[in-house]
Amino acid sequence: MAVYTDVSDGELTRFVADYDLGAVLACKGIAEGVENSNYLIQTERASFILTLYEKRVKEADLPFFLGLMEHLAARGFSCPTPIKARDGGVLRRLCGRPAVLISFLEGLWPRTVEPFHCAGVGDALARFHLAGADFPMRRANDLSLPGWHRLVDATRARADEVAPGLARELATELAALEAAWPRDLPTGVCHADLFPDNVFFRDEAVSGVIDFYFACTEALAYDLAICLNAWCFDDEARFNPVKATALVQAYQARRPLSEAERRALPILARGSALRFLLTRLYDWLNQQPGALVRPKDPREYLQKLRFHRTVRHAEDYGL
C-alpha cells in the first residue's frame, strides 16, 4: 500500500467513534504497496488496518472484495476480515473516499524468497481456490485482454522513455496474446495479485494472505502463472526452476492441474507478465507528486516477459 490521502487526527477520531473499538492510541501511514492508502491504527481494543480506496478500486466492486474476505475466513482460510461499525456496516467514507477497517494479520512477508516460501504459497493458493469454489459473487478481471489494450493505448506515446522500442514490443505482444489466449480453462475466484508482499509467514509457514483488491473470476491456472512470475525469479529477473517446482508441486498436491491447464502455463505466464509490466509502466509514467509511494520498476517485468516468450512447454520451466 501507500499513502495518497492524508487523514487528520480529527477525521480519524470521528471515523473510529462509529465503531466499538475504544479510543485511538496511535496511527501510522504505511509506505509499502502502491494501490491504496493504508494506515496502521491502534485503538484501546486492538490493532487494525484502515484502508482508503484509491484510483484502481471501483466502489461498486468493494462488496465483492469484502464479501470474499468474510467467505474465506469463514472457511478457515487465514486473511483479514472487515470490522463492523456499530450500525452493522463495514463500508464507510473517510476524506471523500470509500474506507474500511480490517483486522490486523500477524506475520512478515519474505524479503528474500526461498524455495520453502514458494511451497507455502503454492499450498496457500490451492487452498484459496478450493475455499473460494462456493463463493457466490462474480467479478470480471478488468486487467485481462481488454484492460491490457487500454493500458497499451494509454502508455504508447511515452513507453519508449522506459526502454527503447517498448511501445512497438507491447503492441506486438498484445496481438500475439490475443491470438493465442486460452478461453476454456476452469475458472473460479482468483487472488490475482499474490506477490510476496501479500503473503505473511510465521516460523516458515504461511500465516495469512492480504490484499484482495484485484480478486476476480478468472482461469485458476492464471493465478498460478502470476505466482510463477512473482515468486520464481531471482533479483536479476532470472527464472529459478527449483522455486517453480516447489510452487507448482505444492499447488498440485491440493488441486492437480488438468492437461489443458499445464499446456497453457507458458502463455498464461506471458499474459501475467504483460499485465504487471503494463500497470507498472502506467504508474511509472503517471507518478503523483507528494504521494508517499515507491513506484515499482516495469523493466523487471519486461525481462520476465521476454523469458516466457522463449518457453514452449511447461516442461521448459522444469515442471
Ligand SMILES: Nc1ncnc2c1ncn2[C@@H]1O[C@H](COP(=O)(O)OP(=O)(O)OP(=O)(O)O)[C@@H](O)[C@H]1O
Ligand atoms: N490486514 C493486515 N494486517 C497486517 N498488515 C497489513 C494488513 N493489510 C495491509 N498490511 C500492511 O500494509 C502493506 C501494504 O498492504 P497491501 O499490499 O494490501 O497494499 P496495496 O496498496 O494494495 O499494495 P499492492 O497492491 O502494491 O501489494 C502490507 O505490506 C502490510 O505491511
Ligand SMILES: N[C@@H](CCO)C(=O)O
Ligand atoms: N503486485 C503489483 C502491484 C499491485 O498491482 C506489482 O508488483 O506490480
